[in-house]
Amino acid sequence: MDYKQIESKWQRIWEETGLYKFDKSKVNKKFYCLEMFSYPSGAKLHAGHWYNYGPADTFARFKRMQGFEVFHPMGFDAFGLPAENYAIKTGIHPEESTLKNIETMEGQLRRIGATYDWDYEIKTCTPEYYKWTQWMFLQLYKHGLAYRKEAPVNWCPSCNTVLANEQAQGGVCERCGSQVTHKNLNQWFFKITDYADELLEGIDRLDWPEKTKAMQKNWIGRSYGGEIEFDVKGSDVKLKVFTTRADTVYGVTYVVLAPESPIVDIITAPEQRAAVEAYRERAAAATEIDRMSSTREKTGVLTGAYAINPVNGREVPVLVADYVIASYGTGAVMGVAAHDERDYVFAQKLGLPIERVIKSADGSDDALPYTEYGVLVNSGEFDGMTSADAKTAIIRKLEKEGRGRLKTNYRLRDWLVSRQRYWGAPIPVIHCEHCGAVPVPEEDLPVRLPHNVNFTPDGESPLKKCDEFMHTVCPVCGKPAHRDADTLDTFVCSSWYFLRYPDSKNDEKPFDTEWIDKVLPVDKYIGGAEHACMHLLYARFLTKALRDMGYLHFDEPFVSLVHQGTILGPDGNKMSKSRGNVVSPDDSIVKFGADVFRVYLMFGFNYVEGGPWNESGLESVNRFFERIERVVKKCFAMSFTDAPLTKAEKELNRVRHSTIKSVTNDLASFSFNTAVARLMEYVNAMYAYEVGVEKKHAVFKDCAKDLVLLFAPFAPHFCEELWEVMGEKYSVFNQPFPICDERATVADEIELAVQINSKLRGRVTVANGAPKEDIERAALDEIASQLEGRQVKKIIIVPNRLVNIIV
């Protein structure tokens, strides 16, 4: 078969007949199948794209043949840093390079031969789309879920520019290699923490990979504890600390503040001021990586102030140390050196006291630091109480005195969405001297991204230098004002695109509520595991926020999720230009065609694991295609008997139906490699029949037909062509997927293994469903010679499997 010719032939016909157009009138049978959309960075689809899209399309076709009305859109996540960096390097405008890349990729995506309905295509960098991204921002703002505050950005002092986290990896500027520092800017945040509880609790109900669910749970990181208030000696400042171990509060020997804590300014004693300031400066200069590394040596400095422990009135020193994180809890912790590993190390280093207040309940080893739960000692009225009880009892007591309360904290931080970058959706806010930050009225959207902007990095947001963009009037008071110069994080664009797809042409609203309530949620979402905590969490957040505003009525965007694995280079390493191990799919596709390539990807790897590229598998898949073509064509050129089914035909029919059964199950669970293996076995069985039986029965023809139907989702062009060759009516994809006849899968005879003392000693064939006694007798006969002089103690029969004779 000339792959090239049949591919373009069927792609043309599919397009002309609108085969994959979503029929809105059948939305009650909808199946929303979605792959994470592409980032148009390079001009070409690489093996990873194919690995994501090819098998996913096979799944979509399978659902279609099962009778679902499949909604399968495609689009582009088109804003973002790489295009801008490329522009800085080459001078080619991001819009130009992005749109060009998109065009190339669209062409390539069409050549995969996938079922995308391009009527619903989205490009996030078009005003028709980002108008609604800006609208999302305004709704969040209106509902108190968007706010502005000062926050640090990565700053390269040598390039004089803001760096994205991925440009500042290792604390070093990606471009010039100098140490990255921090700088505070006023930036916008989305209040995702308002949804922390619901985001956490909803996870268990999702059909997602366990690992991804665990990662999101950790990322949200809820912990129950208490807030305890310490007085500061000679001051009216109250020091609040958060702890999950209130049971250890009698063991507090010091209190530590984060260097950024504003309280430090107030309480530091004059004689310590210089030392504290020096320490804070050093901490500010330290890079993110240094700061976060737990292997880093602990440092700290005394403030000269003393805190008073509310449970026992004891005065303890207050210190500043950068192992305390300003943005978590209260930015202050109580130091219990005896029962916390970090506090222990810190106390030893600085010569602070270490005092035991917990001992092990069962007298086991409780060397310090002892961080397990136990029984309280040296804790006044709480002595003898267990840690679990004391945790709440102590907080309750403090609560009565107005010095403490139960408190839940999260690791999850609010989502910082301001980017000091050009290639993104402008933040729809106007800053007015008189009225402050004013949202752009909805009717003025979109705030268009100006085209002619100097985006070479020089320390400012590029838009700031574009006067015609910046200068505007305040929508409230009408006086001159300026626009927000920042753009939105591209994760904002991608956190709602799946809501736009079903209504992508709507220019009055982002989507029609009633309509998307029918099409959503996404029934199967397929994409890389790298998005476990960012994209997937943001999308869940935005969905819930929009639900609470009444714009939609479902709780979760992605009911079921699958991550494809990674295709590595032939050397087993991640493909990268610098390693020189990048495999381009192009050669293989030119040689074997898109279908063979797709099946190779499905057969050669476990889909969720991926693995190293291995060229030789392609040839074998190609051979498999040729085997199918031969047997199908042969079959359709022969004449048949309609005599009763012989044993050989019954067996062939049995293989046929068990193949239907396993291929159906395997496809449903994304086990593409075993599905293809089962099809290969089926083809082998057809060959065995073809070679071994002289006068063929008409059932052979049915088998060939089912083969083409079963293989169609895997090799769409190839099977559409075979379907036509067989004289069947267009299209094979309007045919129902074959259904397994359970009765036909039952074999007449079953071979059982016979074991003596669990060792394989022989085999017997018995009638299916034979009574226990017959099986035992047959098994004993089989191995009679080996049993001489031995006493049979027990016989274990595992149905359809084996007989184990214990002697």
Add this chain to the structure above:
RNA sequence: GCAGAUGUGGUGGAAUUGGCAGACACGCCAGAUUUAGGUUCUGGUGCGAAAGCGUAUGGGUUCAAGUCCCUUCAUCUGCACCA
């Protein structure tokens, strides 16, 4: 450091969840077809001469362990001072 995953022939990878380990392929070996090579078709192929031994390692539970429990090792991923 913590958490999770993975570890099976020369290779990619299977194994109805505790029941014949190595499905299906690649590779290799043989036979048939062919003037020959290639293609195609058929058969063989975990190791071992054999008894036997075999799922990273050492132990355990069981009639039966790749699968369950404990030990150790290696690789990968995520988190990385979250009090």
